Structure formats: C-alpha cells, structure tokens
Amino acid sequence: MGSWPLPRKLVPLIAGMVLASALSHVHAAEPPATDFNVAVRPFLAQHCTKCHGERKQAGKLALHQLDGSLTSEKSRETWARIAEKLWLGEMPPEDEPRPSPHASGRVVSWLTAEFARAGHKLTPPPSLELPGGGNRVSHEALFAASTTPGTPPPATAARLWRVSPQIYDELLRGELGKNARGVTQPFSALTGEGFKDFAGAFTVDEPTTGLLLRNADAIVAAQTRFSYEAGKFKPAGNTMREFMALLDTNAPPTDVQLRAAIERQFKLVLRRSATAEEQERFLSFARKTMADAGQVTGARTTLAAVLLLPEAIFRSELGAGEPDAHGRRMLSSTELAAALSFALTDRPPDRALQTALDKGQFAASREAGEREVRRILADDTLAKPRILRFSREFFGYHLATEVFKDDKENKDHEARVLVSDTDRLVEFIVAQDRDVLGELLTTRKAFVNFAVDFKKKTPKRATENKKNFHVAYGLPADWQWTAEQPVELPAGQRAGILTQPSWLVAFSMNFDNHPITRGKWVRERLLGGTVPDLPITVDAQLPNTPEQTLRQRLEVTKAEYCWQCHQRMNPLGLPFEQFDHFGRFRTTERVQDKEATAANVDNKGKSRGPVFKEAPLDTRGVIALTGDIRLDGDVTDPLALIQKLAGSERVRLVFVRHAFRYWMGRNETLADAPVLKAADRAYVESGGSFKALLVSLLTSDAFLYRVNPSSRAASVSTAPP
Numbered sequence: 001m002g003s004w005p006l007p008r009k010l011v012p013l014i015a016g017m018v019l020a021s022a023l024s025h026v027h028a029a030e031p032p033a034t035d036f037n038v039a040v041r042p043f044l045a046q047h048c049t050k051c052h053g054e055r056k057q058a059g060k061l062a063l064h065q066l067d068g069s070l071t072s073e074k075s076r077e078t079w080a081r082i083a084e085k086l087w088l089g090e091m092p093p094e095d096e097p098r099p100s101p102h103a104s105g106r107v108v109s110w111l112t113a114e115f116a117r118a119g120h121k122l123t124p125p126p127s128l129e130l131p132g133g134g135n136r137v138s139h140e141a142l143f144a145a146s147t148t149p150g151t152p153p154p155a156t157a158a159r160l161w162r163v164s165p166q167i168y169d170e171l172l173r174g175e176l177g178k179n180a181r182g183v184t185q186p187f188s189a190l191t192g193e194g195f196k197d198f199a200g201a202f203t204v205d206e207p208t209t210g211l212l213l214r215n216a217d218a219i220v221a222a223q224t225r226f227s228y229e230a231g232k233f234k235p236a237g238n239t240m241r242e243f244m245a246l247l248d249t250n251a252p253p254t255d256v257q258l259r260a261a262i263e264r265q266f267k268l269v270l271r272r273s274a275t276a277e278e279q280e281r282f283l284s285f286a287r288k289t290m291a292d293a294g295q296v297t298g299a300r301t302t303l304a305a306v307l308l309l310p311e312a313i314f315r316s317e318l319g320a321g322e323p324d325a326h327g328r329r330m331l332s333s334t335e336l337a338a339a340l341s342f343a344l345t346d347r348p349p350d351r352a353l354q355t356a357l358d359k360g361q362f363a364a365s366r367e368a369g370e371r372e373v374r375r376i377l378a379d380d381t382l383a384k385p386r387i388l389r390f391s392r393e394f395f396g397y398h399l400a401t402e403v404f405k406d407d408k409e410n411k412d413h414e415a416r417v418l419v420s421d422t423d424r425l426v427e428f429i430v431a432q433d434r435d436v437l438g439e440l441l442t443t444r445k446a447f448v449n450f451a452v453d454f455k456k457k458t459p460k461r462a463t464e465n466k467k468n469f470h471v472a473y474g475l476p477a478d479w480q481w482t483a484e485q486p487v488e489l490p491a492g493q494r495a496g497i498l499t500q501p502s503w504l505v506a507f508s509m510n511f512d513n514h515p516i517t518r519g520k521w522v523r524e525r526l527l528g529g530t531v532p533d534l535p536i537t538v539d540a541q542l543p544n545t546p547e548q549t550l551r552q553r554l555e556v557t558k559a560e561y562c563w564q565c566h567q568r569m570n571p572l573g574l575p576f577e578q579f580d581h582f583g584r585f586r587t588t589e590r591v592q593d594k595e596a597t598a599a600n601v602d603n604k605g606k607s608r609g610p611v612f613k614e615a616p617l618d619t620r621g622v623i624a625l626t627g628d629i630r631l632d633g634d635v636t637d638p639l640a641l642i643q644k645l646a647g648s649e650r651v652r653l654v655f656v657r658h659a660f661r662y663w664m665g666r667n668e669t670l671a672d673a674p675v676l677k678a679a680d681r682a683y684v685e686s687g688g689s690f691k692a693l694l695v696s697l698l699t700s701d702a703f704l705y706r707v708n709p710s711s712r713a714a715s716v717s718t719a720p721p
C-alpha cells in the first residue's frame, strides 16, 4: 500500500501548512502485473522492429533486444522515449499501418505500472495535460460501440486545483475587499486561445508564493490598523472589533477573544466557520507566535495564516470516501459542494449550500449533486459567469480586442462592442436552451450595439460615437437602432458565431483576413483534429504581392512540405473570405491594380500612390481528412460550410468533448468514454439543452470520483490517424 503521490510541484511552500496530512489518507491498489512478453513484445515486433531492430536502427534506436527491465537509468530513458512517441501517436510514422489506440494504450499502461513498481513516475508529455492536447485522444476509439476490456471506469486523478484569477478576485470582492487595496493578482491564466483554467496547468511556484505572502500581509495590515493616543489604544480605518481585541498590549487577548478573531477571519476568507480542530490548531499557533514574536506580530501572523490556507489557494479534490470496488473514492461533501460551486460560479458555496453543509444536510452523492446543480442553474440571483466564459474560450471571439486595426481603414470599428454583442447573443441562446450548438453555429439573429444600463436595467446603445457601427453586421447605413433585440441580419449573409464580426476580427491580421488560423480553429474545435505546430524553421511569410487576392497569395503553402499541415487549415478558412477583415460582408475583394498604379505618377514620374480595383471573390472550401465520410466534401461558401458542420454528429461530439474538458479542468481519456456518451445522449434527448449537458457532466463519475494520480496517466490514448 502506498499513498497517492500528488506531483511534488503542487505542494506549496507556504507556512508549513496541512497539506501533507490532508494527503496521507489517500491509498491505491497496486496495479496488476502483466507479463512483458504478453503486453509489449508482440506489439514492438509487429509495429516497430522493422525500423528499430536487428537490421535497421532508425534514430539509432533498437527495440528488438529490450527485455522490459527498468532497473538501469538508461533503460528507463529509452522506455520513456518510447512511451512519449506512443502517447503522441508519433510512432510508427504516419505512412505506416496504425496500431489501434488500444494496443498502444496497453503498452503505455504496462510501462506506467512498471515505472511505478520501480519507484519512478512516467508522466505523459505536457501537451496531453494542457488545453489543445485533448484532440490527441482518438475520437474513433472514444466513441467506438464497445469499450476495450480492461479500460478502467471513469474517474479523475486526485488533485489540488489552483484557484483561478477570477476566484481570487471574487475572494477580495466581499467584506475582505475593503482591506485589500494595493493587493496584486498573484495568479496567471494561460495566454492565447483556448481554455484558461486547467487543473494541470498551474502550480504555486516561489514567485507566486511571494505574492501571496505579500498580499496576506497587506490585507492583515489593513485589517489591524491602530494607534495610541496619549498611551491609549485607538482603532483606525476599516477595523473589526474581533481583530482590535488582539492588538492592545495593555490588554492581551483572552482565548475567547482569539477564537472570535480566528472565526471572523475564517468567515471572511473561506466563507465558513472554522472546525473545532482548526480552532484548536490556530489558537495554539497564535499563542506560540505571540510568545515568540510579540503580541501584535503574532496576532497578525495568525490572521495571515488563514489567508494562506490551502483551501484559499487550491480547490481540494482528493476524494475522501471509502474506495469502491474499483479503488475510486467519491469527493467528500465539502469537496463536492466546492467543486459544484466553482464549476458554475467563481465563488465558494453560496449561503444555502454552506448552511446545508454545516448542518450535515448535504452529503456527497450523485443525487445530492444533481439537486444542487439544478438549484444553482435555476437561481437567477446567482451569477454564473463560467458558462459565458466557456463560450468565449471555446469560440475565441473575445480576442477581437487584441487585434489592432487602423482607425483610418474603418472609423466605425469598435472591437469591445463587437465582443459584448456576441456575449449577449450567447446568453440569449443559452437562455432559450434549445438546440444550443446548432443555434450558436447557424442563427441569423444578432445583438447590434447592444448594452444594458446597469442601474436602470434597460437596453441602451453600447457605443454612441461610432455612427455606422452596425454596418459590420451587414445592416444598411440608415438602419435605426432599436431596443428590440436580437434583430435578424440580412438573409444569405450570416450564420452564427463564426460569422459574427467579433469572431472574424479575432481571427484576422491587422490589415487582412487570416484564413490559416480560421481554418485551424475549425479543424481543432469543430472537427476534433490536430495540426502540428508551425516549425520555427519555416519562414512563415506570404508573398508581398498586393495585386493578388489573399487566396492567390496563400498558394505558396501548396508546396508539398507546407501542404502536409496547411491542407488541414486553409481549405476550411478560405470560405470566410466572404467577409473583409472587419467582418463586413462583401462580394468582391479589393486588390491593387498593377497597371493603374504604375501609371499613377505625377509629371515628374513620382508615384501618386496605389490604385485599387475589385477582384472576383472565390469563397469555395473543402472539408477533408475528418475521419467521417459523411462530412468530407466541397463547399461553395461559408454558410454551406457552417450548415454542414452544424448538422454533423461528429461536430456535436467534439463540442461535448470540449465541454467535458472545460468543466473537468482536464483532457478526456479513453476511460471517460462512457461519460462523454452519456453527456451527448442527455444533450440530444433534451432537444439540445445545454443545461442537460451540464447536469450530465457535473454528476458524472469523472466529476465525482477520484483515483490515485499515477494509475491514470496511462489511460490516455494516441492520436487520431
């Protein structure tokens, strides 16, 4: 029996806290022993030794003599390299017959177990643990009719999930915030596109710890300001009675006063009472530090320690119950309550849930969890920013504000308003809760320059000074703004988020469209495919030929070397040439007129600048290499592309996979197949209800159960063919 070793890097350096003891209860069964000659040797012989064997040693690697022993460092290094290739699906090379994902998965499972047995840890390459790595798990294997024998039941590895910057912000928004001026955000989020908050993405490193300590000091200093006037103790600023009772050196605090202060700080920081055990621990800590460092410093250190509790910094998801037949443990009641709250809001359990917890009326179970999810979803007074954030991070339209556009080219452009318009549209569709993905992808409705007056709760224009802002949506210049929104956009021009100006701008360059990144987005987010990263050795430049259309300039990527990657992107992005790089619908493309420009000179022969002409627009595209023949084929324009995608079962399943990743804070593995299938069924059978999808995910085994972290790395499968 061993304990579940959480990655060392997770254990924060802070204040000698209770983490180690929190982890000590987690246990796991030993993985089953399987013979190398059964699990691995035949696989290598069938798929690898042709190139890594007696006759040939590609990459100077020979595999035919390996015996499965992991005692030497050298052998472990070799096996780790093999595991990585299998994990990433990079070996055998692409043009060779593919082993099934299960077959390579089995080898990786065997290796993971053997590494653990030898006292070492085999970890998947980081990309598999990060957003963007999820598509490496084979779609075909995930949704195969039958699961492979030996696949473990769904569960998530026991973990401490560092809180998001938003949760930290919320912490300071309450009563505590009055004393939080000058506090800096200690946590970062992932940058760029994609999901920002994955459990495996962040640790609390030394610089972060430094910031947390500084913040705790600053908050406590503000909470405990006082002075002496003529020798008499005088509270100052935003002070709390309970804290003031600790500070007067003429009247040292009693245990009762110390307990009251500790309780107050727990309520402020964690929004719950201190347990009896915590009361004792913090009381003796206070007594000790006051004796060592003096009354005031000791009191302040004690109050700061509450701010540095793991619970204030991590979402604890270790699983506390008795293990079931598969060695899985359910989250404790406290953990489940927090997990559900953080899944939908950025705050710890609300008053209703906390009260139920305190009174022992909320006991972790699937049914209790479902009741809470439904209650939180139905309660309009509880803000649920996580749903909108999912849609932003999935679609990426909010990145429009990060693309610089020259005012001279379009003085009506206002990225901020484009983004908030799309936010409103998403909220509208989510509130309707019918065929949500279909609506997001195909609706002709839009909010245009639409904001809600915060105080009066009435609609108003989001920007007053961009007179023709609405032209980006294809509305005529004389269109009259209305509070009756959403409005219908002109027929035959738009279909859903991918044709919202916000999305088009987010995936554009400063002075042009960006068909490559648009296509990449469709490939990854809707088709569940992958594109290798742009190699740093490639000089990624399009020819500087302003007399050509962008499609023509992209022809350079049809060179064989470039096309192996670019065929997965460009043909999916080019239909969006239907719009200019501000998102305006167009029927021709403006290019430089070479002859006219050459002739445009003054009488001294000096150029008077470029002359433009309109070139015919080509919006054709190709859906290919999807793994679904019903989907593959040519399309004439963006609307045809989108209609086809929106009607595809595969696209729906890929959307469910993304929702899973966002709400579990990790990528799916083959073991999660039943969870994904159930979530998809819940979505389909409810007529496309996003709430039904959420309820299914948040009551799934993957959400509720935890297992030994090292037992799970291996159930990851390899890349799609």
Ligand code: HEC
Pocket (backbone or CB within 6 Å): 044, 047, 048, 049, 050, 051, 052, 058, 059, 061, 081, 082, 085, 086, 091, 092, 093, 096
């Ligand atoms: C068709 C030939 C071929 C087959 C089959 C093949 N490989 Fe390779 N492998 C190569 C070549 C060529 C290289 C070196 C170039 C590279 O890294 O892409 C290589 C490199 C590797 C490396 C990297 C060595 C290093 O320098 O780190 C590993 C590990 C590897 N292969 C493992 C495997 C495994 C495991 C299999 C079977 C599942 C396999 N290969 C099947 C051709 C092959």
Ligand code: HEC
Pocket (backbone or CB within 6 Å): 516, 517, 520, 531, 532, 533, 534, 535, 538, 539, 540, 541, 542, 556, 557, 559, 561, 562, 563, 564, 565, 566
């Ligand atoms: C291994 C895959 C791969 C190969 C090979 C490749 N590219 Fe790319 N390329 C990419 C990816 C991925 C992107 C998108 C990068 C991003 O997300 O911005 C990209 C982006 C680009 C861009 C746009 C750069 C920008 O400003 O954002 C150009 C231009 C480009 N590639 C040209 C080429 C050319 C020319 C070749 C061949 C000489 C080539 N690429 C080969 C993967 C590849």
